[in-house]
Amino acid sequence: MNSLTKIIKYSFYDTWRSWWALLYGLFFLVISVTLLYFSGDFNKALVSLLNIILLLVPLISTVFGVMYAYNSREFTELLLAQPLKRNNIFLGQYLGLTLSLMLSLGLGLGIAFILFAGTAEESVHLGMLTLCGALLTAIFTGLAFLVSVLFEDRVKGFGIAILIWLFAAVIYDGLLLAFLVIFNDYPLEKATIGLTLFNPIDLSRILILLRLETAALLGYTGAVFNKFFGTASGMAVSLGALLLWIIIPLVIFLRKVQHKDF
Amino acid sequence: MTTFPQHSRNFLFTVLALVLPVLLGAATILAKTLTVSPTGKIRSVKEAVRLAQPYDTIWVNAGIYHENEITIDKPLAIIGRQQAVLDARFKKGIFSVMAENVLIAGLTLQNVEESFTKNYAAVRVRGGGHVTVRNNTILNSYYGVYLEQTDSCTVSHNLIRGNAKQESTSGNAIHLWRTDHINIVSNKVSGHRDGIYLETSSNSTITGNISQNNLRYGLHFMFSDNNSYQRNQFMRNGSGIAVMYSRNIIMTDNLFEENWGAAAYGILLKDITDGYIERNIFRQNTTGIYAEGSSRLLLKNNEFRNNGWAVRLLGSSEDLTFEQNNFIGNTFEISTSTNYSSHNTFRANYWSSYTGYDLDKDGTGDVPHKPVKLFSYLLEDIPTSVVLLRSLFIDLLELMEKVAPVLTPENVLDNEPSTRLNVWKS
Numbered sequence: 001m002n003s004l005t006k007i008i009k010y011s012f013y014d015t016w017r018s019w020w021a022l023l024y025g026l027f028f029l030v031i032s033v034t035l036l037y038f039s040g041d042f043n044k045a046l047v048s049l050l051n052i053i054l055l056l057v058p059l060i061s062t063v064f065g066v067m068y069a070y071n072s073r074e075f076t077e078l079l080l081a082q083p084l085k086r087n088n089i090f091l092g093q094y095l096g097l098t099l100s101l102m103l104s105l106g107l108g109l110g111i112a113f114i115l116f117a118g119t120a121e122e123s124v125h126l127g128m129l130t131l132c133g134a135l136l137t138a139i140f141t142g143l144a145f146l147v148s149v150l151f152e153d154r155v156k157g158f159g160i161a162i163l164i165w166l167f168a169a170v171i172y173d174g175l176l177l178a179f180l181v182i183f184n185d186y187p188l189e190k191a192t193i194g195l196t197l198f199n200p201i202d203l204s205r206i207l208i209l210l211r212l213e214t215a216a217l218l219g220y221t222g223a224v225f226n227k228f229f230g231t232a233s234g235m236a237v238s239l240g241a242l243l244l245w246i247i248i249p250l251v252i253f254l255r256k257v258q259h260k261d262f
Numbered sequence: 263m264t265t266f267p268q269h270s271r272n273f274l275f276t277v278l279a280l281v282l283p284v285l286l287g288a289a290t291i292l293a294k295t296l297t298v299s300p301t302g303k304i305r306s307v308k309e310a311v312r313l314a315q316p317y318d319t320i321w322v323n324a325g326i327y328h329e330n331e332i333t334i335d336k337p338l339a340i341i342g343r344q345q346a347v348l349d350a351r352f353k354k355g356i357f358s359v360m361a362e363n364v365l366i367a368g369l370t371l372q373n374v375e376e377s378f379t380k381n382y383a384a385v386r387v388r389g390g391g392h393v394t395v396r397n398n399t400i401l402n403s404y405y406g407v408y409l410e411q412t413d414s415c416t417v418s419h420n421l422i423r424g425n426a427k428q429e430s431t432s433g434n435a436i437h438l439w440r441t442d443h444i445n446i447v448s449n450k451v452s453g454h455r456d457g458i459y460l461e462t463s464s465n466s467t468i469t470g471n472i473s474q475n476n477l478r479y480g481l482h483f484m485f486s487d488n489n490s491y492q493r494n495q496f497m498r499n500g501s502g503i504a505v506m507y508s509r510n511i512i513m514t515d516n517l518f519e520e521n522w523g524a525a526a527y528g529i530l531l532k533d534i535t536d537g538y539i540e541r542n543i544f545r546q547n548t549t550g551i552y553a554e555g556s557s558r559l560l561l562k563n564n565e566f567r568n569n570g571w572a573v574r575l576l577g578s579s580e581d582l583t584f585e586q587n588n589f590i591g592n593t594f595e596i597s598t599s600t601n602y603s604s605h606n607t608f609r610a611n612y613w614s615s616y617t618g619y620d621l622d623k624d625g626t627g628d629v630p631h632k633p634v635k636l637f638s639y640l641l642e643d644i645p646t647s648v649v650l651l652r653s654l655f656i657d658l659l660e661l662m663e664k665v666a667p668v669l670t671p672e673n674v675l676d677n678e679p680s681t682r683l684n685v686w687k688s
Contacts, residue, residue, distance in 0.1 A: 173655035188646045223524040
């Protein structure tokens with residue numbers, strides 16, 4: 001077993017041992033079971049679940065990521081003293097944490113889904129929701145790790161990480177709306193599609209809503225978005241954008257830690 | 263000038279009253295029956311029509327007859343036995359009726375020519391009146407039944423199925439132009455440009471029809487006053503239903519379903535004045551009702567379920583009353599344009615998004631309901647902002663607007679929202 005998998009394994013178990021990951025999974029299990037059980041309407045439950053996932057998954061991934069990165073500082077320094085590749089140490093820690101969070105989320109939603117198995121179409125919707133949740137986990141954990149390496153001061157790092165989450169979850173949409181209001185006289189459909197690619201939370205929201213609230217999105221402009229995000233190539237572009245959101249911060253993170261003086 | 267004394271005048275009327283029906287009955291008895299069959303003496307309907315006397319009955323036996331341009335200029339009944347098929351082979355239309363008291367029933371009429379200059383139809387009625395088109399199957403025809411400048415006709419229980427590909431090269435299943443007192447009952451129409459089309463046609467009843475999968479509108483009328491539309495089903499039509507420039511409209515117990523698309527509406531009401539829209543169901547349409555320049559309408563006991571927009575009101579719509587409707591699970595309930603300042607009334611509707619309370623449990627909410635959400639208001643101005651649907655930022659704005667309303671119109675209010683589903687007898 002090489003050092004990378006060993007570190008992934010260690011980080012993974014470490015997170016699970018701390019109960020937090022378990023609690024996180026349990027939370028999603030309870031929420032999704034409650035929503036599916038009480039709403040009666042599968043699509044409506046999914047919309048509510050979507051709101052919760054879009055809000056909490058990035059937030060919790062960010063907080064977990066920052067906390068983990070700062071708290072395992074001493075252990076990291078210990079590992080650095082060993083004859084191990086730096087990339088493996090940091091990538092291992094990142095993957096270990098991300099995978100355990102993804103597993104919690106997947107288990108929470110998955111068990112709920114098994115209990116309330118819907119039609120094939122509904123399971124595709126739920127699969128899409130889980131996929132978006134998993135991607136968001138990877139994105140925001142990555143961003144949190146990057147922040148932790150950029151700022152020595154953990155209070156400052158924590159603040160910045162939360163700010164990034166706030167920006168993506170709320171402020172970005174406000175700016176987007178302001179942009180749309182100001183340039184209302186121009187045809188903005190394509191520009192808007194472009195702008196949504198820059199926010200992983202918006203992107204995930206649209207990808208899922210296109211499947212759930214088709215009625216509202218089939219209005220004139222909705223049709224333009226539908227045409228883009230609804231097709232296979234549009235899907236590929238959006239998923240590609242989400243993957244880039246994982247890869248780019250991670251690459252910067254790994255390059256930073258290569259040269260960082262611990 | 264001599265005048266009949268009173269008693270003998272009465273006698274004359276009595277005699278007439280007794281004799282007239284007998285005379286008329288005699289006419290019916292004298293009427294002959296002709297039979298068209300592929301192997302018989304008369305081998306084409308056209309031939310039979312030529313031979314027939316007024317009030318004769320022509321029976322068409324099973325078989326395929328290649329016929330077109332059959333002109334009916336006298337009162338006749340043409341009745342098909344099973345499998346009696348008249349095929350125009352894409353050359354012009356089939357029946358052209360110009361007389362009164364004509365019955366066309368039980369036939370299969372197919373393959374009418376498409377044309378840019380002539381309105382070829384399977385059955386075309388011009389002038390005359392009291393024509394009945396019943397129980398026919400009309401397939402693959404440019405126009406199905408085309409009624410023009412006629413009155414008191416009945417089109418019932420026909421199956422009209424087209425194969426329209428493009429709006430510009432297709433006709434309507436049932437087309438009325440300048441008619442009066444027409445009954446359109448229990449037809450199934452699909453695959454044409456418009457399912458049922460009325461222009462300057464008054465006093466018609468359209469009942470129990472199913473109009474689906476038409477390229478443009480399931481039902482389309484304009485300048486057609488005093489018509490009633492009841493128990494019809496309009497589903498999956500390219501643009502839903504559009505009704506324009508008409509007065510005194512009654513629409514009850516209809517179903518408008520799955521009219522989806524950029525410009526599709528359950529009903530588009532354009533300049534409709536004085537009417538009742540009651541007990542209809544609007545389900546899964548992009549927009550349930552879109553009202554523009556319409557006034558004095560009562561919308562009562564309708565169900566709006568899972569539409570994108572349940573109702574969109576443009577500023578020019580006035581005196582609309584929404585009473586005891588059920589709004590369930592629509593993304594947007596009511597949306598109005600920015601210049602909205604009209605006097606529409608909302609009363610005792612059930613709104614599934616209502617968040618108020620009902621302390622005395624009388625079924626009426628104690629807090630008024632505002633069906634216009636900030637976001638739907640925003641969308642009317644900036645359609646592109648639909649990308650922000652269900653975003654957290656919008657939810658926060660919505661919350662702020664709820665606490666301190668600034669943008670949404672103050673006068674779109676349901677002061678006594680029902681906290682239970684309204685129920686009614688259909």
